[in-house]
Amino acid sequence: MEKLAMLYEGKAKKIYDTDDKNYFWVEYKDDATAFNGIKKGTIADKGIINNKMSAMMFTYLAQNGVNTHFVELINDRVQIVRRLEMIPLEIVVRNIVAGSLSKRVGKEEGFVLASPVFELYYKDDNLGDPMVNETHAIALGWATMDQINAMKDIALKVNELMMAIVAKAGIDLVDYKLEFGVCNGKVMLGDEISPDTCRFWDKDTQEKLDKDRFRRDLGKVEEAYVEVYSRIKEAIANA
Ligand code: UDP
Numbered sequence: 001m002e003k004l005a006m007l008y009e010g011k012a013k014k015i016y017d018t019d020d021k022n023y024f025w026v027e028y029k030d031d032a033t034a035f036n037g038i039k040k041g042t043i044a045d046k047g048i049i050n051n052k053m054s055a056m057m058f059t060y061l062a063q064n065g066v067n068t069h070f071v072e073l074i075n076d077r078v079q080i081v082r083r084l085e086m087i088p089l090e091i092v093v094r095n096i097v098a099g100s101l102s103k104r105v106g107k108e109e110g111f112v113l114a115s116p117v118f119e120l121y122y123k124d125d126n127l128g129d130p131m132v133n134e135t136h137a138i139a140l141g142w143a144t145m146d147q148i149n150a151m152k153d154i155a156l157k158v159n160e161l162m163m164a165i166v167a168k169a170g171i172d173l174v175d176y177k178l179e180f181g182v183c184n185g186k187v188m189l190g191d192e193i194s195p196d197t198c199r200f201w202d203k204d205t206q207e208k209l210d211k212d213r214f215r216r217d218l219g220k221v222e223e224a225y226v227e228v229y230s231r232i233k234e235a236i237a238n239a
Contacts, residue, residue: 001025001080011037012050012196021083028054028077032196034215036128043214048076049225050194053232055079057162057193060236064161066154068189069181084181084190087143090121090129093155094175095163098199099212101175110206116159118152123179150187151180158189166200168235171209171228174199195225 003025004017011033016025028047033040051073058070069081094101097111101119120137121129137143143151155178166173176198179191191197195210202209208216209224 001074012047013192018080023071023080024083025074026051026079026081028079028192032211032214032221034211036125039215041214043225044222046196046222046225049222049229050192050196051077051079053194053225053229054192056229056233056236058189060165061158061161061189064157066157066161066189067186069183069191081190082183082188084183084188086179086181086190087147087151087187088123089132089137089142089151089180090123091151091155091178091180092119092121092175093117093159093178094119095159096172096174096199096201098174116156118155120148147180147182147187151178154178154180154187154189162193162198165235165239166232167203168239169228169231170203171231172201172203172206174201195228200228 001023002019004019006014006016008015012029012031014027014029018025028051030042030044030046032043032046055070055073058068062068062070069084071080071082073079094117095113097107097113098109102109120132120134122132123129134148137148138145158178163173178189180187181190198210199212200209201207208218209228213219213221213224
């Protein structure tokens with residue numbers, strides 16, 4: 001497959017057209033941003049780890065019956081994905097209280113939720129990705145009720161699969177963000193799954209092994225990304 005013109009440059013990835021209209025060429029960058037772009041930096045080789053980690057997670061999910069956009073890994077920084085018409089929502093799934101939920105409900109980080117929480121955010125940088133509910137998404141035409149139900153079903157399945165595999169790696173899956181799109185009328189999982197988009201805590205020490213190390217200046221950011229990737233890789237290999 002051939003890489004053609006760049007269509008879009010996001011905070012962490014560049015998306016290119018290819019000679020096949022069904023596929024995009026995705027290049028993962030080392031750039032890191034937090035707090036809606038206010039904090040900027042780079043994390044050495046993050047693009048390589050996130051590209052490989054996303055490919056690994058999407059492959060694992062696909063093997064367990066989840067439809068994803070992932071097609072193939074091209075090199076360290078590049079993967080081919082199916083072209084989806086993106087739904088402009090971020091779906092956050094939470095198992096343990098952290099981050100914005102901790103502030104919103106006044107509960108300490110680390111509180112284990114009795115059941116998974118499913119949140120919707122409207123993807124709009126200018127608005128700072130506001131939290132919305134299902135009726136907003138339907139009434140404003142961002143998604144149909146069927147699409148929301150499909151995203152919920154897939155998110156719950158992803159949650160069970162991800163929790164199972166990271167537990168084998170000695171990691172708690174605190175929360176994460178998913179994005180979905182539509183391909184031939186079907187809702188599919190898109191975007192990425194990496195330490196940029198998930199909170200991973202070491203099960204024994206509760207050490208943070210994700211982007212919070214960058215957001216909160218905790219140091220050893222690259223090391224944490226590499227460690228999560230290698231531990232989950234080993235867990236999948238032994239599954
Ligand atoms: N998240 C993300 N992109 C965003 C917002 C959140 O990937 O634009 C992820 C984040 O890494 C965390 C989860 O979604 O794993 C929940 O984030 P939260 O709402 O707590 O917001 P934050 O504390 O990151 O501002």
